[in-house]
Amino acid sequence: MLVARCRCGSWFNTGSITTGPVPLPGTAPLNETANAAAPLTGDALSRGASRRAWWPAGVIGIALLLALPVLVVVGFVFVPAGDVWRHLAETVLADYVSNSLLLMLGVAAGTLIGGVGTAWLTSMCRFPGRALFEWALLLPMAMPAYIIAYTYTGMLDFAGPIQTTLRDWTGWGYGDYWFPEIRSLPGAAVMLSLVLYPYVYLLTRAAFLSQSLCVLDVSRTLGNGPWRTFYSVALPLARPAIVAGLSLALMETLADYGTVQYFGVSTFTTGIFRTWFGLGNPAAAAQLSALLLTFVFVLILLERWSRRHARYHHTSQREQSIRGLHLRGWRAALAFTFCLLPLLLGFVLPAGQLGWWSLTVAETRWDGEFVILALNSLGLAAGAALLALLLALLLGYGRRLYPSRSVKSAVRLAGLGYAVPGTVIAVGVLIPFAWIDNSIDAWMRASLGFSTGLLLSGTLTALVFAYMVRFLAVSLQTVESGLGKIRPSMDEAGRSMGYRPSQVLWRIHMPMLRGTLLTALLLVFVDILKELPATLILRPFNFNTLAVRAYELAADERLADSGPAALTIVAAGLLPVILLSRSITRSRHAQSA
Amino acid sequence: MPSQLEVCEVSVAYGDTTIVHDVSFVLTAGSIGCLLGPSGCGKTTLLRAIAGFEPVARGEVRLHGRLVSEPTNTVPPELRQIGMVFQDFALFPHLSVANNVGFGLRRRSRADRRKRVDELLDLVGLRDAARQFPHELSGGMQQRVALARAMAPRPEILLLDEPFSSMDAELREQLAREVRDVLKREGVTAILVTHDQLEAFAMADLIGVLGHGEVHQWGTGFSLYHEPADRFVADFIGQGVLLPATVHDEIRVKTELGRIAGNHPHGLEPGSAAEVLIRPDDMLYDESSPRKAVVVERAFRGAEFLYTLRLTSGTEVLCLVPSHYRHAIGDEIGVRLQADHLVVFPRDRAPTELPFDGSSTRRNEPDQVDAADVPLADVYEADARR
Numbered sequence: 020m021l022v023a024r025c026r027c028g029s030w031f032n033t034g035s036i037t038t039g040p041v042p043l044p045g046t047a048p049l050n051e052t053a054n055a056a057a058p059l060t061g062d063a064l065s066r067g068a069s070r071r072a073w074w075p076a077g078v079i080g081i082a083l084l085l086a087l088p089v090l091v092v093v094g095f096v097f098v099p100a101g102d103v104w105r106h107l108a109e110t111v112l113a114d115y116v117s118n119s120l121l122l123m124l125g126v127a128a129g130t131l132i133g134g135v136g137t138a139w140l141t142s143m144c145r146f147p148g149r150a151l152f153e154w155a156l157l158l159p160m161a162m163p164a165y166i167i168a169y170t171y172t173g174m175l176d177f178a179g180p181i182q183t184t185l186r187d188w189t190g191w192g193y194g195d196y197w198f199p200e201i202r203s204l205p206g207a208a209v210m211l212s213l214v215l216y217p218y219v220y221l222l223t224r225a226a227f228l229s230q231s232l233c234v235l236d237v238s239r240t241l242g243n244g245p246w247r248t249f250y251s252v253a254l255p256l257a258r259p260a261i262v263a264g265l266s267l268a269l270m271e272t273l274a275d276y277g278t279v280q281y282f283g284v285s286t287f288t289t290g291i292f293r294t295w296f297g298l299g300n301p302a303a304a305a306q307l308s309a310l311l312l313t314f315v316f317v318l319i320l321l322e323r324w325s326r327r328h329a330r331y332h333h334t335s336q337r338e339q340s341i342r343g344l345h346l347r348g349w350r351a352a353l354a355f356t357f358c359l360l361p362l363l364l365g366f367v368l369p370a371g372q373l374g375w376w377s378l379t380v381a382e383t384r385w386d387g388e389f390v391i392l393a394l395n396s397l398g399l400a401a402g403a404a405l406l407a408l409l410l411a412l413l414l415g416y417g418r419r420l421y422p423s424r425s426v427k428s429a430v431r432l433a434g435l436g437y438a439v440p441g442t443v444i445a446v447g448v449l450i451p452f453a454w455i456d457n458s459i460d461a462w463m464r465a466s467l468g469f470s471t472g473l474l475l476s477g478t479l480t481a482l483v484f485a486y487m488v489r490f491l492a493v494s495l496q497t498v499e500s501g502l503g504k505i506r507p508s509m510d511e512a513g514r515s516m517g518y519r520p521s522q523v524l525w526r527i528h529m530p531m532l533r534g535t536l537l538t539a540l541l542l543v544f545v546d547i548l549k550e551l552p553a554t555l556i557l558r559p560f561n562f563n564t565l566a567v568r569a570y571e572l573a574a575d576e577r578l579a580d581s582g583p584a585a586l587t588i589v590a591a592g593l594l595p596v597i598l599l600s601r602s603i604t605r606s607r608h609a610q611s612a
Numbered sequence: 613m614p615s616q617l618e619v620c621e622v623s624v625a626y627g628d629t630t631i632v633h634d635v636s637f638v639l640t641a642g643s644i645g646c647l648l649g650p651s652g653c654g655k656t657t658l659l660r661a662i663a664g665f666e667p668v669a670r671g672e673v674r675l676h677g678r679l680v681s682e683p684t685n686t687v688p689p690e691l692r693q694i695g696m697v698f699q700d701f702a703l704f705p706h707l708s709v710a711n712n713v714g715f716g717l718r719r720r721s722r723a724d725r726r727k728r729v730d731e732l733l734d735l736v737g738l739r740d741a742a743r744q745f746p747h748e749l750s751g752g753m754q755q756r757v758a759l760a761r762a763m764a765p766r767p768e769i770l771l772l773d774e775p776f777s778s779m780d781a782e783l784r785e786q787l788a789r790e791v792r793d794v795l796k797r798e799g800v801t802a803i804l805v806t807h808d809q810l811e812a813f814a815m816a817d818l819i820g821v822l823g824h825g826e827v828h829q830w831g832t833g834f835s836l837y838h839e840p841a842d843r844f845v846a847d848f849i850g851q852g853v854l855l856p857a858t859v860h861d862e863i864r865v866k867t868e869l870g871r872i873a874g875n876h877p878h879g880l881e882p883g884s885a886a887e888v889l890i891r892p893d894d895m896l897y898d899e900s901s902p903r904k905a906v907v908v909e910r911a912f913r914g915a916e917f918l919y920t921l922r923l924t925s926g927t928e929v930l931c932l933v934p935s936h937y938r939h940a941i942g943d944e945i946g947v948r949l950q951a952d953h954l955v956v957f958p959r960d961r962a963p964t965e966l967p968f969d970g971s972s973t974r975r976n977e978p979d980q981v982d983a984a985d986v987p988l989a990d991v992y993e994a995d996a997r998r
Contacts, residue, residue, distance in 0.1 A: 508702035511665060514689040515696040516716030516765060526715075530706040 074520075075426045078417040081410060082429035085488050088447025089439055093312065095305030103303040107294065111285060115307070119273065119286045119314065122208055126272045127265060129212025133361045134219025134268075135261055139249060140358055142227040144344045146351040152358040154600030159365030160217040161592030163549035165277025166569060166585045168210045170369035172281070173376070173578045175201045202282040210282075211272050213365035218271075219264035221538075222500075226260035227253060229504070245344050263496060266322040270438035270492075273315060276552040277570060287311040288440045288552070295446060308443040315438035323431075370589060376582030393587055396548055396564040399479070403486045404494075404543040410487065411494035411539060415502050416524050419510070430495070437492030441485070441553030448485045448557060452476040482557045489553060490546050494539035501535030502528065545592045565591075615677075616641040616801040617662065617769050622671035622681075624654070624661045630669065631657045633825045639769075639818070644795060645803040646816030650848065654825035655805045656773055662803065663696055663771050664689035676768045695762030699774040701754050703746035709733070709757050710742040716765040732760040735794055751779060752787065759791060763800060770795065770802040776811055788814035809833070809849055821845050837891070838953040846889050846955065851918075853929050854887040856959065865956055868925050869903060869947075874954030889955035892918060895931035901946035905929070907939050921947065 140146070141153045159167075175181055175198075182198060185191070200206065238248040254261075276288045287307060295304035346354050410433075418430045436444065452475040463471050475481055505528060513523035529536065551566045558567065565584045572581035617639040624632040632654040639645045647655040660666045662673055664686055673681035675694070680687040695716075703712050710729050717725040733739045736756040746754055755775060762770055775791070776784040792815045795802050806812055812819050813833035820827045821836060821844070829841040840846035846854075857865040857872075859880045864873040865888055872888060880886055905921035908928060912935075919931045919939065931947060939945055 506700060506702065508698040508700055509704065511663075511689070512696065512698060512702040512704075512761075513715075514665075515663060515692075515694050515762070515771075517690045517693070517718075519688075519690055527704055531704070533706075 074417050075421045075423065078414050078421075078426050079429040081414065082433040085433045085436060085491060087451060088444050088485070088488050089312070089435065090447075091450050092305045092308045092439075092443055092447045095302050096309045098302040098305075103294070103298055103300040104306060107290075107303060107307070111290060114285045115287050115290045116310075118204060118279075118284055119311075121204055122211070122279070122284070122286060123269050123272055125205065125208025126211045126215060126268060129208065130216040130219045130265060130268045131261070133212065133216035134264060135223050135254075135257075137216075137358050137361065138220045138223035138227055139253070140354050142224050143249075143253070144346050144354060146346040146354045148355050148358070152362065154597065155362050155366075156220055156358060157217050157596045157600050158362060158593065159214045160221075160545060161589050161596050162214045162366055162369060163277065163551070163566070163588060163592075164211050164214050164271075164275055165281060165551060165573075166373070166588065167214055167365070167369045168207070168278045168281050169569075169573045169578050169581060169585065170372040171201050171206070171210065174368070174372055175199075204282075204284050207275075207278050207282045207284050210278055211268075211275060213361065215268040215271055216361055216365070218267045219261060222260040222264035222267075223257050226257035260500070262322055263500070266318055267437070267493070267496070269318055270315065273311065273318075273438060274440040274489075276440060276442055281573065287314075288442055291440065291442050292552070295442075301446065301450075304446065305443075308440070308446075311443070312439065315435070318438065319431075319435065370586075373582050373586040373589060376579040377586045389583065389587075392563055392565050392568055392584065393591070395562060396566070396588070397591055399482070399564070400544045400547040403483050403490075403547050404540050406483065407487060407491050407494045407543045408498070408536060408540050410491055411498040412524070412529075412536075414491075414495055415498040416520075416528065418499070419502055420520050430499075434492035434495050436488040437490065439489065441489060441550060442556070444485050444488050445553040445556035448481055448488070448553075449476055452481050452484075477557075477559050479559060479562070482554065482559070485553045485557050486547050486550070489550070490543045493542045493546060497535055497539035497542060498532070501532045501539075505531055541596070545596070548588055548592055615639065616643075616675070617645075617803065618672070618674040618677075619658075619662065620672045620674070622658070622661060622673060623669045624657050624666055625669040631825055632661070634671070635820075635822075635827050636671075637818075637820060637827070637830060639801060639803060641801050642796075642799045643801060643817045644792065644815060646812040646819040647803065647805045647822055648809060648812045648819050648848075649807065649822030651807055653822040655807075655822045658822070659771055659773055659803065659805045662769075663694055664692050693765070693768045695765065695767035695770045697755075697758045697762045697770070697772045697775045699777055701746075701758040701778075703754055703757055703761070705746055707745075708742065709738060709744050709746070709749070712746065712757055713760045713764050715761060728764055732764050735763075735797070736760045752783060755779070755787065759794065763794075763798060768801070770800050772802060772804040774806055775804070776806070776808070784808060785810050785814045791815060821848060823848065838955075840889065840955060843957055846957075850891060851930055852889050852891045852894075853927075854957065855890045855927060855929065857886045857888045857956070859884050859886050859956075863954075865954070867949075868923055868927070869949045872949065872951055872954055874956070878954065878956045880956060880958055885959040887957050887959045888951075889957075890929055890949070890951065892930035892932040894949060894951040895921070895929055896948050896950050897931065897933040897937055897945060898948045899946045901948040903947055904944045905931075905947050907941050907943045907945060910939070910941060919945075921945070 137152065137156050141149055141156065173179055177193070185196070185198075189196075235248055235252060238252040239245075243251060274288065275286075276292065279286045280289050280292070287310070291304045291307045291311070294300055294307060414430050414433055418426050439447075453473075456471075456473045456476055459474060460471050463469060509527055509531075510520075510523055513527050514520070518526060549566060551570055554564055555567055555570065558564065565588045569581045569584040569588065572578075572584070615638045619635055619637050622632060622635050623630055635658060637645070647658060649655045657666060661668050661681060664680065667686040668681045668683055670683060671681075672679060675692060680692055704715065707715065710733070713732055714725050714729045717728055720728065729742070730739070733742055736759060738753060738756055738760070741749060741753060741757075746757065749757065758775070772791075776787055779787060788811045804812070804815055817832070818830060819833060819836060820830045822828070823844045829836060829845045831839070836845060836849045840849060843854075846852065855867050855869070857867040859878075859882050860866045860871060861882050862877045862879075863875070864871050865878075865886055867888055903923075905923050907919050908922050909920035911918040913932075914935065916935050917933050917938070919933060920928055921931050922928050933939075
């Protein structure tokens with residue numbers, strides 16, 4: 020199916036016949052001599068093996084299930100919300116829209132500059148400290164946005180170390196000087212950029228490294244300097260990866276609740292929360308959500324549009340090891356500083372602050388309750404990440420096997436949840452689950468005479484389901500981009516040797532994709548560990564996680580007390596990040612060997 | 613001989629576009645067939661239909677007598693017992709050479725599998741590379757691994773999709789001959805897809821020339837070269853020119869180089885305008901010949917020169933001359949025609965009004981007769997008496 024489908028029309032004339040002085044053109048139409056076949060109608064959907072329809076059916080079923088919360092929320096658009104909605108539209112709606120847009124703009128600029136710049140420097144240039152930055156630049160991934168927001172608030176507020184030192188040096192008092200307010204919209208954009216740029220960095224760097232050096236060399240031989248080569252060849256080739264990373268970061272931005280809530284910036288997510296739990300109007304909250312989903316939809320269209328030609332396979336037979344551009348003097352210093360800044364601001368300083376709090380202020384906070392919190396969080400995240408990976412493989416490979424329109428749309432649908440705020444998903448899960456619980460309970464009571472209570476809502480099932488809705492896109496995107504790099508002839512080779520598609524997946528794709536699968540697993544693991552709003556709403560009674568605990572303490576203005584929980588989230592998030600960076604480095608060494 | 617592969621009036625379509633039109637052929641067990649044609653002619657699509665990767669829109673495919681493709685049903689590739697060698701080899705990068713070769717042998721016992729892997733590695737001369745990984749091998753070695761891997765499960769038929777196209781040109785023919793030896797030693801039935809005629813000649817017993825999704829002619833390399841059924845084949849295979857001629861009688865035509873005769877009727881009206889295919893090896897250099905031609909171009913080919921000669925009428929022909937006869941451009945040399953096979957096409961218009969719309973009347977039936985064994989034309993007069 021991926022074979023070049025050139026029509027017969029122009030071809031190279033290998034033999035040459037000349038009649039008289041005029042050469043005979045190569046296109047001798049001979050069709051009329053043969054059996055002029057009537058136009059045939061091949062059913063594109065049935066191409067390939069289509070007898071076992073359970074795979075596409077499974078893909079579509081899973082996608083519909085995962086789309087349920089969103090469908091429920093969107094369905095509420097048609098429920099009249101009355102005065103509350105009019106009130107919202109007249110007062111705060113404009114703020115929600117403009118704040119969300121400005122926040123996205125800020126984060127896009129920040130993550131693009133930080134992510135692409137550092138990816139290029141660490142993959143294509145050589146300068147002191149590069150080997151360190153290569154993995155250390157991933158560290159901010161372990162830092163949830165709301166936690167970094169707590170630390171900077173602690174560092175930069177009036178009583179914090181920076182302003183205190185400033186006053187000590189200058190002798191100024193309260194009100195004598197201007198100091199930037201971190202708890203503001205620009206502050207939130209900086210916070211989010213500092214922890215979200217690694218998405219862009221990670222995917223872009225992988226794209227740069229997998230680019231065939233031949234292509235870059237060709238550009239150099241055609242007279243382009245290293246910078247021109249970057250802009251005209253490397254960057255366009257990496258564009259699908261960059262846009263994928265950026266779309267992840269922006270969806271994360273739209274879904275952020277902890278940071279904007281703490282900074283008092285009115286965006287859609289805080290507005291939805293306030294409308295639902297403050298004004299008690301689910302319909303109006305759902306309508307706000309639907310509006311937010313429109314934003315998301317535009318983002319997704321942009322992402323898909325930019326990837327329309329993005330089926331790049333490796334063209335070179337062998338991948339050479341990257342020689343790199345040697346930077347010296349001030350250029351090296353500049354590159355060093357450029358990579359140091361995001362690392363310092365996005366990880367070292369806030370982690371230092373958390374460590375300081377945990378060590379000195381909160382001595383009493385490390386106890387048995389804490390161990391249970393940590394085990395709850397890690398176990399839940401690991402299990403859910405594994406499930407997400409399995410589903411992603413099922414969907415991604417299903418789409419490769421059956422690239423029909425319905426399967427493609429189903430896979431897209433399943434990936435939409437990532438942009439849906441945890442708040443909205445939680446509500447979208449609660450409504451149908453509660454309905455199912457109530458129905459079962461009513462039926463059991465009517466026919467068997469006893470009550471079943473709540474079977475789904477308020478259980479881990481509901482929470483894990485919400486995580487799947489929310490985070491499947493992360494593993495799905497990673498798995499799909501990995502599958503896209505495996506040439507179709509690999510599948511066909513396996514099939515021709517008697518392996519069924521599922522066996523091909525198990526015996527060929529999975530071993531080839533080991534690194535990619537690990538990436539998918541860890542990305543989701545970290546995300547779930549950091550997830551706040553859905554966990555806040557859906558967690559079973561008496562089941563607390565680290566993220567929820569840190570949020571509760573910070574909301575009570577006990578920033579220092581939140582230190583241990585926050586530090587543990589960061590530390591646990593660190594392990595997979597380090598593993599991830601090591602596996603990346605290792606696989607590159609293996610390739611260049 | 614039992615037929616191993618039967619392709620019966622097969623058409624393949626993508627949506628409304630028909631890529632392959634009504635192709636039929638039969639391959640007997642142990643023989644090597646080839647689909648030869650320019651890129652975009654549908655040869656790879658046809659191969660993929662035989663493999664089961666594409667459904668057929670019409671017709672049937674039978675493997676060893678079993679119906680595997682018809683418009684309503686496509687047996688999936690994994691149930692066809694085929695072996696396939698891919699253009700990019702598609703070696704599994706995570707498996708060693710031995711494990712790649714043994715990949716299709718999963719139903720065998722460990723000992724059996726090992727024995728068969730060793731056997732094949734010996735066959736392709738890669739015993740020492742068994743533990744290596746694909747990326748450590750040269751292109752030629754990877755190719756042999758791909759061949760061994762495809763042959764290991766003893767497939768009903770081996771399909772080779774442009775297997776030499778990523779090789780150096782000078783290696784291709786040699787590799788093609790090596791692969792042919794290996795296939796013949798194992799008695800494998802195979803079908804090759806290529807755009808390179810020398811590759812096809814070196815490897816195949818039977819070649820089908822495809823253009824625009826149709827088979828124009830089946831035959832051996834020899835018969836395709838000397839007895840092309842139509843202008844497409846004449847043009848695609850080898851070099852040559854079409855020399856204007858007039859039909860003299862039912863077996864002879866007149867040209868400015870004299871009269872040429874075939875040994876069977878060409879079916880054209882006496883007196884009508886025609887063209888005769890003249891290959892470079894049909895033109896002989898002969899100083900004693902009264903017919904002279906001027907050297908217009910000269911290409912050195914090592915053992916011989918390929919001269920482009922202008923005849924007195926202004927028509928240009930090609931002429932292959934042993935390398936020790938060296939003529940300068942502008943020299944006038946003596947030539948004579950010695951065509952063993954007469955290939956005549958009707959000419960509807962004057963030669964100056966080329967290009968032709970190229971409808972041909974004479975078409976060989978797709979058959980498997982080795983045309984080289986049955987010389988169709990061995991009569992020539994062409995001023996040979998002088």
